Amino acid sequence: MPSRSAEAADAAAWRAADPEVELWLDYDPAARELPGYALGRRRLRGPVQQEVTELHRAGVRCLRLTGPVHLCADAPAASARALTLLREATGQGLAVLWQAVCTDGCAARRRFHHLYPPERVTGCAPxxxxxxxxxxxxxxxxxxxxxxxxxxxxxxxxxxxLFTIDEPGHLAQVEALSEGVDLELLPHAVHRDFADAGLIAEQAGRAWFLPMRVRRWPFPSLTV
Known part of the structure; x- marks a missing residue:
C-alpha cells in the first residue's frame, strides 16, 4: 500500500499536470491559416468539463495537445489529464490534433477508440x-x-x-470520476464493477471515467 507521502505526491502531480493546448476557431486546416483564427497556446487549469465548455462557447472548434500522450497503464499524470481533456473535447464535437504513444499494445485493444483519433500512434504498427x-x-x-x-x-x-448504473454508491462516483479519483479513495465495489465493465482507465494513481457525456444526440440515434 502506498505511503501517505507517496499518495500526497501523486495528488500534487495530478493537480500540477495542467494540459497545454493550441487553439483555433475553425475545423478546416486552410481556415486555421487565416488571420484571426489562431488563438495561441493556453494552459487549462480548471476542471476539464468546465474548460472545454468555455472554449466551445468562445468559438473554439479545434485544439492541439502540445505534448505526446501516453496511453498505457504507466502513463504519467500529464498524459492521463490530457486524455480526460480529449474525452471532453471529443464529446463537445471539437477536432483534436494529438500524438499518441503506446508501449504495451493497449492501443490495439480499442479501449480509447471512442476518442477523436490521433494523427499517429508511436510504438504501434501503422x-x-x-x-x-x-x-x-x-x-x-x-x-x-x-x-x-x-x-x-x-x-x-x-x-x-448497454450498462445501467443505478446503485447510489456507484452513481455518487460518476461525476467525481470524470475528473479522476484517487484509487485509494474509490470504493472497492465501484472500482471492481466499473473496471470489469471497461468503463474506467487507471493511470497515475487515479481512476477516470472513459465514457463521454452526451451533449448532442446524433441522427439517427439508433447508430449510438
Missing part, C-alpha cells in the same frame, strides 16, 4: 492508427443521466453494450 481513424464516429461510448440512473452505451468493440 495500421493501429489507421484502424482507429477508419472506425471512429461520434458518440461511440457515451453516458447520459436519467432520474436515479446513468445509462452507458458502448460500441467501442463493435456490438452495442
Amino acid at each position: 495500421e493501429v492508427a489507421d484502424g482507429w481513424r477508419a472506425t471512429y464516429y461520434p458518440s461511440k461510448c457515451v453516458f447520459r443521466r436519467g432520474p436515479g440512473f446513468v445509462e452507458v452505451r458502448d460500441r467501442r468493440f463493435g456490438t452495442l453494450e
